[in-house]
Amino acid sequence: MNVREWALPVYTILTQLSIGTLLILWSVREIYLRQFAEAEISRIVKFPITIICVTVLLAMTGSHFHLGKPLYSYLAVLNFRTSWLSREVAFNVLLFLITGTLAVLHWLPGRKTRLKTVLGWCAILSGFALVFSMANIYLLPTQSSAWNSWCTALSFFLTVLLLGCIALPAMLLIDFSFSQVLALERSDQRYLFIRRVLIWSAAVGIFAWLATAALSFYQIRMLYLGDLWAQASYELLTNLYRPLLVLRLALPFLGLVILSISIFKIIRRDRAIKELMTPVYAACIFVMVGEILGRFLFYAVHVRMGV
Amino acid sequence: MTIIYFFNGLCFGGLALAVYLQMRQGGDFVLRKQLPWLAAFGLVSAMTGWIDMFLASGDIDEYAQVLSTLRMFTQPVSGLLLLIFGLRVLKDLIPLPAWTIFIPGILIVPISYVIAYAATTFITPSPIEIPIDIWSRYLLYLPGSIMAGIGFLRLWNAQRKLGLPDVAGLVLGTGLAFLFDAFVVGLVVPAAPYGPASYYNYDRVIANAFRGEQAHVLANSAGMVSWLDYQSVLDVTGIPIQFWRMLSAFFLTFFMVRGLGVFEAIRKRQLKELQDERDRAQQSAFEAQIAARQSAENWTNALVSINRRITELEDMDRILLFIVEKARMLLHSDFVGLALIDDSYSSLDLKYISSESRSEYISEPLPIKNEVILEAVRSAQPYRATGIDLPGLPTPLGHGLEKEIQAMAIVPLALDNRPVGGIWAAHCEPKPISETDLIWLECMADQVVIAIQHGLMTSYLQSSSITEERARIAREMHDGLAQVLGYLNIEVQTLEALLRQGREEALKAELSQMRAAVQAANANVRENILSLRTTLANDKGLASAIDEYLQEFGIQTEIETEFLGEVDGELNLASLAEVQLVCVLQEALANVRKHAQATRVTVSIVRQNTNGNDDILMTVMDNGVGFVMRDLKHRFGLQTMKERANSVHGTLLVHSIPGKGTTIECSFPCLPRDRLERKPRLLWENELCVDVSEVTSP
Known part of the structure; x- marks a missing residue:
């Protein structure tokens, strides 16, 4: 893969990371909105939502490296009715606009809790639509057997879940540490919130990894039993790319183990929350690398059908 | 390589x-x-x-x-x-x-x-x-x-x-x-077939594979050059x-x-x-120790000085003013005041103050109105307040302290468990009064109480002494002059009888006895007058007073007298020692007049140094008949003189040989030098010191 080809993993992974983080963040927000003060929740959410917006923007920027003529990228939305690619682009723009509005709302004074809630869920819905459009691009009958399967969409959504579970704790920890360093505010409630987010994230992350692993084995089996092109993909995956396949599954597992151990120590109060930064960063990197490798393998085992 | x-x-x-x-x-x-x-x-x-x-x-x-x-x-x-x-x-x-x-x-x-x-x-x-x-x-x-x-x-x-x-x-x-x-x-x-440094190399490899010899040109034109x-x-x-x-x-x-x-x-x-x-820390600690020691020494010296003044029966107002001044100087305070409860026990009057500008005794009643001071005196509890915890302090106090007070300590005075007043120190700068300062102020308060107690006792002793002296004079008159007058009355009656009988010779003899009795009575009266007249309040000093007394004694007794005063300036004796020295001298001269039959008496006063301490040695030497030393025990006058000398840590020696006169040597210890050096400074260093003639002692 050259730079142009790497633009796709960059775009898809960053987009899915943003959507996953937003999904976890908004779910936790919804659960704890009644337990914590609204102002405190807003302060906690402000930094991650800003990062999510910036990440969506970065993903969109990265995707342009894949285009032959980046300046005409806006024309892609014109075929919204017929093209999944156009829908993908349109939902991506929508996602950016909504997350941008949410970020601005959180930085501006005023509560507007209900508006924020609605906008957040709208952003998540547009994100889901985006991921679904993204997956459908690869579900065309003329595409590779490795792609043209419902597994593609499912794997994309599992990536959304897995990356969201691992990215949100990192974002919250950075913000928490920064506010502690500057002694900006009392952080008791934030500590409690992060603690609960960590537990939820680890639980959902482990579920997502188990599902991903199961899906990967199912996909390998399908390729093995599939047509000629599928078997070619199978050969690539199990021979040339086998080390990467192992890494793709092992690294996220390792990351989640590190995260779980850290959370276990947090629950037992063996550690200050600031000391979790290194293990959470390490877990984040492991999961990210695993998912990027997974996306690399997704493109690498593609065997084109026909001419 | x-x-x-x-x-x-x-x-x-x-x-x-x-x-x-x-x-x-x-x-x-x-x-x-x-x-x-x-x-x-x-x-x-x-x-x-x-x-x-x-x-x-x-x-x-x-x-x-x-x-x-x-x-x-x-x-x-x-x-x-x-x-x-x-x-x-x-x-x-x-x-x-x-x-x-x-x-x-x-x-x-x-x-x-x-x-x-x-x-x-x-x-x-x-x-x-x-x-x-x-x-x-x-x-x-x-x-x-x-x-x-x-x-x-x-x-x-x-x-x-x-x-x-x-x-x-x-x-x-x-x-x-x-x-x-x-x-x-x-x-x-x-180089490797992947990036980032060799990414373009990889493309170049691909280009070489597909373009042959023209690859290099194509690679350059497309920016595909190797780097790093x-x-x-x-x-x-x-x-x-x-x-x-x-x-x-x-x-x-x-x-x-x-x-x-x-x-x-x-x-x-x-x-x-x-x-x-x-x-530096050690040096600071050392300096702090020295400063603390110096401070303690200053306080000790002040206490010693106060005690000396008390024991020397100095005027009580002077002593209390001195205490107030010393307290202000040693506490580095801006103001120290001493208030006493009046006789009717109804008002706390400010009596002694010391500030930067003046120190004085206030004769007019000046009641203290400040509740903090009154409460401290009433409750007999020391009070110390600094900075923000100063509740309603007198602001300002007046009497030399017109500035606002920042810190203050008050110590009540109690005599026989009854409050008699209070002493307090005040700072105008935000400088705290430490616990140590409070302790020292309490020491000063104790000295104030001791001075008051001593003053009351001295007053009592003075009145008692006057009574005793009156009794003694009455006794003297009864035993001396009254006896002589009674004797003369009898003699006059005898003379009348002898005159009636015409016994001229016997009459002359009686007259001669009468003359002798009158002369003796006259000598006694004069001596008593001289003794009463000779006091220590002579401005010229004790040596001059002794010299004058000796001259008067010579005139009265027709005994040739000589005074050898070899001491320059003050004798530097304690007040009691001066009194005893004069008494010993009077007793010695009375003995010379009565018993020695001397024609000449010499009195000398010499300062001598013994083991680093100065003594005043007074010698009374006559050329009279003398006496045998073994009879010394029976001579009560000499025993009294010895007791007087011993009472002020002095000594008295008597040397006498029959027919060759008598010599009495009496030695009295001088005051230590350091006390003598401080004495004038402490008394007169403050030009604004109150005129003691205006002060009434209790």
């Missing part, structure tokens, strides 16, 4: 050795915690360099595979050690700004992509050593060297601001050496990258070794500064 690799390994080996030796020296200095990582990095890098040397020599083909495999471990390990060292240098040497906490979070995504990309390059057809070499450099050496370089540059900036140019220069050199290392070791990589690989470095500089790396290793080792020396120098300097600081 073999030589280059050898020196490369040598430099890193030297670095490891120097760092190890520095570590063994111990001490707490900058970089101490990071040194083990640097030493390990130097050691593993030296191993890598020498493995390269053996591989380049080509003489050990049978071990080439083993060495090559070993290198695949040593290179990433040395890079990892450098990465840890760099991270610690950047993080620990100087605390990072708060915003840098975001950097790891921001870098997570790019690092993940780079690692993922690096992982994909291991499946290319190139030998495994190539991706290991390349990614060790990109992912370990490059960030490690950059972080170490930035860490040292930050340290350089800090040293520069501290005004340590020599240290800063070496630290700058170390930082630049690491940045140079980052470039030549971390950024320049071998070994070949491009050789093309640009004409020198292989291995030489630059050796140079980098040399710079790194040179500056680090020199830098370690500087760090040692810094450590020594810090040690010296600590020692100096300790010395």
Whole structure:
């Protein structure tokens, strides 16, 4: 893969990371909105939502490296009715606009809790639509057997879940540490919130990894039993790319183990929350690398059908 | 090339050795915690360099595979050690700004992509050593060297601001050496069919495959040129990258070794500064001790001085004013006041004040209205308040203290468990009154009470003495003059009878006896008058008073007198000693008149030094009949004189030989010199001191 080809993993992974983080963040927000003060929740959410917006923007920027003529990228939305690619682009723009509005709302004074809630869920819905459009691009009958399967969409959504579970704790920890360093505010409630987010994230992350692993084995089996092109993909995956396949599954597992151990120590109060930064960063990197490798393998085992 | 690799390994080996030796020296200095990582990095890098040397020599083909495999471990390990060292240098040497906490979070995504990309390059057809070499450099050496370089540059900036140019220069050199290392070791990589340095090479390879001879031209036209690989470095500089790396290793080792020396120098300097600081602290403690001792001595001297004044029966107003003054001076207060409860026990009147401008006794009743002072006196509890906890202090107090009070201490006075007044000290500056100050003020309060008690006792003794003296004079008149007058009355009756009988001879004899009795009575009366007249309140001093008394005695008794006063100025005797000296002299002269039948008496007063202490020796010597010394026990006058002398720690010796006169030597101890030196200063140092003639003693 050259730079142009790497633009796709960059775009898809960053987009899915943003959507996953937003999904976890908004779910936790919804659960704890009644337990914590609204102002405190807003302060906690402000930094991650800003990062999510910036990440969506970065993903969109990265995707342009894949285009032959980046300046005409806006024309892609014109075929919204017929093209999944156009829908993908349109939902991506929508996602950016909504997350941008949410970020601005959180930085501006005023509560507007209900508006924020609605906008957040709208952003998540547009994100889901985006991921679904993204997956459908690869579900065309003329595409590779490795792609043209419902597994593609499912794997994309599992990536959304897995990356969201691992990215949100990192974002919250950075913000928490920064506010502690500057002694900006009392952080008791934030500590409690992060603690609960960590537990939820680890639980959902482990579920997502188990599902991903199961899906990967199912996909390998399908390729093995599939047509000629599928078997070619199978050969690539199990021979040339086998080390990467192992890494793709092992690294996220390792990351989640590190995260779980850290959370276990947090629950037992063996550690200050600031000391979790290194293990959470390490877990984040492991999961990210695993998912990027997974996306690399997704493109690498593609065997084109026909001419 | 073999030589280059050898020196490369040598430099890193030297670095490891120097760092190890520095570590063994111990001490707490900058970089101490990071040194083990640097030493390990130097050691593993030296191993890598020498493995390269053996591989380049080509003489050990049978071990080439083993060495090559070993290198695949040593290179990433040395890079990892450098990465840890760099991270610690950047993080620990100087605390990072708060915003840098975001950097790891921001870098997570790019690092993940780079690692993922690096992982994909291991499946290319190139030998495994190539991706290991390349990614060790990109992912370990490059960030490690950059972080170490930035860490040292930050340290350089800090040293520069501290005004340590020599240290800063070496630290700058170390930082630049690491940045140079980052470039030549971390950024320049071998050619490979993947990026980033050889990405375009890869395209060029593809282009060569498909375009043949025209590939080079096409590659150039499309911007596909190689960069930062070994070949491009050789093309640009004409020198292989291995030489630059050796140079980098040399710079790194040179500056680090020199830098370690500087760090040692810094450590020594810090040690010296600590020692100096300790010395200063010791000196401060010593000075504080001296000051405390001096203060205690001042307080002790003041207390001794006060006690001396009390025992010397000095006027009580003077004593109390002196106490107030002393308290203000020793407490460094702006104001000290002493108030006493009046006779009717209804009002607390301010009596004595001392401030910067004046110290005086206030004769007019001036009731204290301040509740804090009144409450302290009423409750008989000391009170101390400073700064914000000053509740409703008198602001200002007046009487020399017109400024606002910042701190105050009040000590009540109690006599026989009854409150009699209070003494207080006030500061106008925000200077606290310590617990020690309060204790000293309590000591002064005790002295005030003692002075008052003593004054009352003296007053009682004075009235008692007057009564006794009156009784004594009455007794004297009854025993002396009245007896003589009675005798004369009888004699007159006898004379009338003799005159009627015409016995002229007997009449003359009786008249002669009467004359003698009248003369004796006259001498006694005169002597008593002289004794009563001779007091110690003579402005000319005791010696002059004695001289005048002696002259008067000579005139009255027709005994030739001589006074030898060999003392210049004051005799410097205690008041009681002066009284006893005069009494002894009067008694001695009375004995001379009555019993000695002397024609000449000499009195001398001499100052003599015995064992470092001054004494006044008074000698009374006559040329009378003398007496036998064994009769001394029966002479009650001499016994009384001896008791008088002993009562003031003096001595009295009597020497007498029948027919050769009598000599009485009486010695009285002088006051110590230090007390004499302070005496006038304390009395007259304050020009605004109250005129004692206006003060009424209790």
